Amino acid sequence: MAAPKVLISDKLSAAAVQIFKDRGIDVDFQPDLGKDKDLLLAAIPHYDGLAIRSATKATQKIIEAATNLKVIGRAGIGTDNIDKEAASKAGIIVMNTPFGNMITTAEHAIAMMFAVARQIPEASASTHAGKWEKSKFMGVELTGKTLGVIGAGNIGGIVCDRARGLHMKVMAYDPFLGEEKAAEMGVKKVELDELLANADFITLHVPFTDQTANILSAENIAKTKKGVRIINCARGGLVDEEALAEALKSGHVAGAAFDVFAVEPATNSPLFNLPNVVCTPHLGAATTEAQENVALQVAEQMSDYLLTGAVSNALNMPSVTAEEAKIMGPWIKLSGHLGNFAGQVNEEPITAINILFDGEASDMNLKALTAAVIAGIMKKANPDTNMVSAPVIAKERGIQVSTTKQDQSGSYDGYVKVTVVTEKMERSIAGTVFSDGKPRFIQIKGINLDAEIGEHMLYTTNKDVPGIIGSLGQTLGEHNVNIANFTLGRSAARDQAIALLYVDEEVTAPALKALADTGLFQKIKTLKFEV
Incomplete structure (x- = not known):
């Protein structure tokens, strides 16, 4: 049996490529192929697996051309670059690596919170310019402040833990967070309106869905505490950037720190060039450790599935x-x-x-x-x-x-x-x-039996009368169909009965007609199973 073939169309570490090789996978490492959709379209029919980061776009057109593809592995959390509906319809598993960059993303959110609290980027730029504007950059402490965490899952949970270590008061809004788990985490479980009204800092850690899109809308931003600072290192589109820009200009929001934007690459955002707004180019997972972790993880997951059928971190299975x-x-x-x-x-x-x-x-x-x-x-x-x-x-x-x-x-x-x-x-x-x-x-049909399952089978229903077994055996024998296993069952004497036969070859049309011509059977059906 030929080894499964995997295409890596984005940059993955050499160690990840080696994992595929060590597991017996035929791997093709072309780290720039994903940037050229036409070349990818031509190549994809030859592969069982596709390993990507964010540069490759697994569109419906690509997926329709991927006639042998069984799994797409995304080294990272976000799968916005994969048409998951098309993949599901095509029977292709979509995997991501949600745990490889949890620490890194959580740390980036904490770093962004520090940066906006103390206006570090602006102070650094001013100092580099030869100014000494010590009194201009008056910051706030994190100690004793209330942090509102929207989404207390894997990454949000780490942020909660780090914030508690900074002696912040932490409240969390998450419909899936139970009271017992919240108590274990040391956070206060609240509804969104309570969080908005009381948080000094708000950080978002939810995926982008129909339910979370614009969760910080103009209406919800207006509900926030005056002087709040908002951090988004999760997904673009969770915050109405236009409304936030207006709230920053009015002074209702004291600052914001964004690593993700509604449109990326973000070359023009309402948040750009506003005072006390920290912006980074989607760096949440951009550490050496995280990039290595997610690459190794996706290689292991894809290899496990292609070789053993084990499924990890699949989004559609x-x-x-x-x-x-x-x-x-x-x-x-x-x-x-x-x-x-x-x-x-x-x-x-x-x-x-x-x-x-x-x-x-x-x-x-x-x-x-x-x-x-x-x-x-x-x-x-x-x-x-x-x-x-x-x-x-x-x-x-x-x-x-x-x-x-x-x-x-x-x-x-x-x-x-x-x-x-x-x-x-x-x-x-x-x-x-x-x-x-x-x-x-x-x-x-409620009738007990014990039937072995074979590739070719014959199923019949009939009234429980004498001659059924003989008729089946004789007719199939006359048409050179050999019976491997013969199982009978009935609901009661002279009532409904069934027969299930495991045969060595498919029952031919002439044999089926001959059985029907006996007039003994109510239903005659050939069956085929992948055994």
């Missing part, structure tokens, strides 16, 4: 560790088979998918198992569907997906049951993984 991948591998395969069965036997538009996880299965990574089920169902419509693209496709089609977990309720240590709902009916199938690691179907 549940993370699965290498250890989880080993344990969950058979269960992910089972989930895919269950979905694939439901998709192949169903002939009507699906409106809902309900998944029950029982016992051992309920303790696993349910997002990954759910994605595998949906992917299996969607393969009938699109064979290229995978665990990344399937949830997107289901959502686009308006299919409602629900999951339930329960303690062990039967004779199996755990099982997964999938029910698909259409306008006319519901159809369910359940399966488990035996101790040998092999998935089995254990229930179809």
Whole structure:
């Protein structure tokens, strides 16, 4: 089997390139390729992975041309340069490295806070100019001041810790921050309006989303305490720069420090050339340590995925560790088979998918198992569907997906049951993984059985009457179809019955017609599985 091929189209460290090589990846290091979209477009079809920083733009056009691409790895946090929707539809995992530059970005925010508090850049420029304007640059202390942190996640949490070390009072606005966690961090959890009204300094540490865009709008800036100083080292677009410039000119805001801007590269901003405004060119992650850390991290993450299936820090797929991948591998395969069965036997538009996880299965990574089920169902419509693209496709089609977990309720240590709902009916199938690691179907339409899963299978439904087994065996034999495994089940004597056969080769059209001509079967369906 050929080694996976990875293209590095931006500048990454030699150590990161070596990680790919040491892991057996065929790596192509072209650090300037990402700047030329036409060259990138021509090259991208040949690669399984693309490692980038911010210079490469993974646009929809690039992604559509990337016919073999499985993963895009961004060395850094921001993924604004990647069309994540297009990648998800194409089944391409998008990874970033959220932890490699946390310390560096948090330290930059603290440094910017010091700089604006003591007007250090202006004082430095004045002194370099041969002036000695000691009385002009009157600053404020940080000790005892209130810092309002908008977003108390990874980076925001570090800022909170450093600020407490500076003896600042810290309050945080974060909808996902619990009271217990806030107490553990030593911060006061508040709503946004309370933070705006009381903070002497405000620092932002949230991603740019529909919910956070212009979170410091003109209206919210007006709610801030007079004399506040605002720091943004997170993402451009979180603050209305025009409104902030007006507040700075009026004196309502005493100062601002910005590392990120609504439009980058920022060559013209309303904040430029205003007194006591510190601006840096997106330097949050610009330290030697951080650049090395994120490069090494993205190389490890991409290698893990391409070689073992382990998923870390993916933005469009549940993370699965290498250890989880080993344990969950058979269960992910089972989930895919269950979905694939439901998709192949169903002939009507699906409106809902309900998944029950029982016992051992309920303790696993349910997002990954759910994605595998949906992917299996969607393969009938699109064979290229995978665990990344399937949830997107289901959502686009308006299919409602629900999951339930329960303690062990039967004779199996755990099982997964999938029910698909259409306008006319519901159809369910359940399966488990035996101790040998092999998935089995254990229930179809409420009828218990124990069926081994093979590449080629035949599924039939019928009334429970004599002659079914003989008819199946004789007809398939006459058409040179060899039966590897034969499983039967029924709801009750002389009631509904099913048969599931694992055969060595695909059942031919003439064989299917011959079975139908017997008049014994209500449904006859050939099935195919990737085993």
